[in-house]
Amino acid sequence: xxxxxxxxxxxxxxxxxxxxxxxxxxxxxxxxxxxxxxxxxxxxxxxxxxxxxxxxxxxxxxxxxxxxxxxxxxxxxxxxxxxxxxxxxxxxxxxxxxxxxxxxxxxxxxxxxxxxxxxxxxxxxxxxxxxxxxxxxxxxxxxxxxxxxxxxxxxxxxxxxxxxxxxxxxxxxxxxxxxxxxxxxxxxxxxxxxxxxxxxxxxxxxxxxxxxxxxxxxxxxxxxxxxxxxxxxxxxxxxxxxxxxxxxxxxxxxxxxxxxxxxxxxxxxxxxxxxxxxxxxxxxxxxxxxxxxxxxxxxxxxxxxx
Amino acid sequence: xxxxxxxxxxxxxxxxxxxxxxxxxxxxxxxxxxxxxxxxxxxxxxxxxxxxxxxxxxxxxxxxxxxxxxxxxxxxxxxxxxxxxxxxxxxxxxxxxxxxxxxxxxxxxxxxxxxxxxxxxxxxxxxxxxxxxxxxxxxxxxxxxxxxxxxxxxxxxxxxxxxxxxxxxxxxxxxxxxxxxxxxxxxxxxxxxxxxxxxxxxxxxxxxxxxxxxxxxxxxxxxxxxxxxxxxxxxxxxxxxxxxxxxxxxxxxxxxxxxxxxxxxxxxxxx
Numbered sequence: 001x002x003x004x005x006x007x008x009x010x011x012x013x014x015x016x017x018x019x020x021x022x023x024x025x026x027x028x029x030x031x032x033x034x035x036x037x038x039x040x041x042x043x044x045x046x047x048x049x050x051x052x053x054x055x056x057x058x059x060x061x062x063x064x065x066x067x068x069x070x071x072x073x074x075x076x077x078x079x080x081x082x083x084x085x086x087x088x089x090x091x092x093x094x095x096x097x098x099x100x101x102x103x104x105x106x107x108x109x110x111x112x113x114x115x116x117x118x119x120x121x122x123x124x125x126x127x128x129x130x131x132x133x134x135x136x137x138x139x140x141x142x143x144x145x146x147x148x149x150x151x152x153x154x155x156x157x158x159x160x161x162x163x164x165x166x167x168x169x170x171x172x173x174x175x176x177x178x179x180x181x182x183x184x185x186x187x188x189x190x191x192x193x194x195x196x197x198x199x200x201x202x203x204x205x206x207x208x209x210x211x212x213x214x215x216x217x218x219x220x221x222x223x224x225x226x227x228x229x230x231x232x233x234x235x236x237x238x239x240x241x242x243x244x245x246x247x248x249x250x251x252x253x254x255x256x257x258x259x260x261x262x263x264x265x266x267x268x269x270x271x272x273x274x275x276x277x278x279x280x281x282x283x284x285x286x287x288x289x290x291x292x293x294x295x296x297x298x299x300x301x302x303x304x305x306x
Numbered sequence: 307x308x309x310x311x312x313x314x315x316x317x318x319x320x321x322x323x324x325x326x327x328x329x330x331x332x333x334x335x336x337x338x339x340x341x342x343x344x345x346x347x348x349x350x351x352x353x354x355x356x357x358x359x360x361x362x363x364x365x366x367x368x369x370x371x372x373x374x375x376x377x378x379x380x381x382x383x384x385x386x387x388x389x390x391x392x393x394x395x396x397x398x399x400x401x402x403x404x405x406x407x408x409x410x411x412x413x414x415x416x417x418x419x420x421x422x423x424x425x426x427x428x429x430x431x432x433x434x435x436x437x438x439x440x441x442x443x444x445x446x447x448x449x450x451x452x453x454x455x456x457x458x459x460x461x462x463x464x465x466x467x468x469x470x471x472x473x474x475x476x477x478x479x480x481x482x483x484x485x486x487x488x489x490x491x492x493x494x495x496x497x498x499x500x501x502x503x504x505x506x507x508x509x510x511x512x513x514x515x516x517x518x519x520x521x522x523x524x525x526x527x528x529x530x531x532x533x534x535x536x537x538x539x540x541x542x543x544x545x546x547x548x549x550x551x552x553x554x555x556x557x558x559x560x561x562x563x564x565x566x567x568x569x570x571x572x573x574x575x576x577x
Contacts, residue, residue, distance in 0.1 A: 196398075198394055198396050198397075198398045199398055199400060201368055201392070201394070201398070202392070202394060202398035202399075203400075203411070203415070204368070204386055205366060205368070205386060205390060205391070205392040206411055206412035206415050206416075206459065206460075206463065207386075207388055207412055207415035207416040207463065208411075208415040209415070212415055216400075216411075216415075217400070220400070220402045221402070223402075296443070297401055297402040297403070297404075297443040297444075297445070298401070298445070
């Protein structure tokens, strides 16, 4: 498998396990089972509380330790900054704007570049992946070239895109596209290859044309492969946009990072990082939500929903 | 239809060989001669892995023969005919489609307007007793129910030729008998010819007009037995008739030998 094919099922974000943790036996098992069911529900709830508590505790401890070490000068507060300063920086940006305009505008810029790059990369990857998966000749001809392109560390293309497309959003979108394309492409390709042969035979017997087989059998059965790559690739799109902005831009969170770095404002770098993490988590949540809507036909795998 | 008098299926000296991944040539079917008349229910029995399924893929047009001829309704097979229905051994329903949508798939593929396809699909779902399940997805059904969906999806296309590749082998014994009865009922109204591949001799006698015994692989026809049990039959009760037992004994003496050969070969391979 090529290095960027991501076959792992999307990891459920750690923070969102609270809604539907353990499905307690609603169908009580006969008389006298009600009590046991309740006991089990209680145990499950306790477990949940303990886990949540431990999580919060860990976070508080880490942040507290950082703050304390910086304040008591165990670590250099100028280089390492401290949580309170980072918080102040974020508040200041949110309330009074950043040196290059309002914070929301920066977030929107980065998000816009990442999103557009992601969409283009995904469409390109899916279309080409399915096409190569279905058409043997294409796969045989293009295969080696794609391998070569995939071997290239594509982030080095960002400076070239900057030269080609200038300081505006186009160069960032381009870097996002090249980062997103490959994982999506390989997964779509693999998905199209792994279609159940029985389903294809059945569709053909039922009267499906080649086109109908592709659209109504291959694509639906490749969607779970494709979706797996979508989660990872949105992260890549953000990386593409940020790195692009970092190298040279007029707006965006990446510029915020490089501007903060340029003024030795460590808190600024951290603050931008925190904002990015929040944005990425929100996007991930949205994607999971869409996935659940789209895959209603899929059986819920045991253990998949914690 | 060009020739209404010609048999539903004719295989003349048909052979099929595959390249195995290691490059060797594996002959699945050799020199096969077989005729299936119109409206006839033919069961094909043989030892496991002898090439029975290959015969079906040749008739369906999914594969082409290496040698010899395959005629369906008097015409050589080229590509997949639109008068053919195929029920697979494994589940071949589309998991992302609802039950109704699965049954509609055939007519929709063939360009039937949506409303008409839906009407016909509902009709067949009613016949297999799944009307109240039309909005379910396949994973929400039992194995027997999924098989019923597959049957409805096949019959909705009005096939003249029904090919069945061990369709009920994955079901438990009770469900299997039930499905066999249902199949006979569904088939009775259609006048379609059926080729039913199985390795279960009882099933084949209970269902068929004619039982074809295949040799150990590479498969070819060993003997053909006519089953003169009266119709309509009920699978569970026909099994108890003395005539059934007689036929069973007769065919088993032929089939048993091939099964033994296959088993000995397996033992030799394992050694």
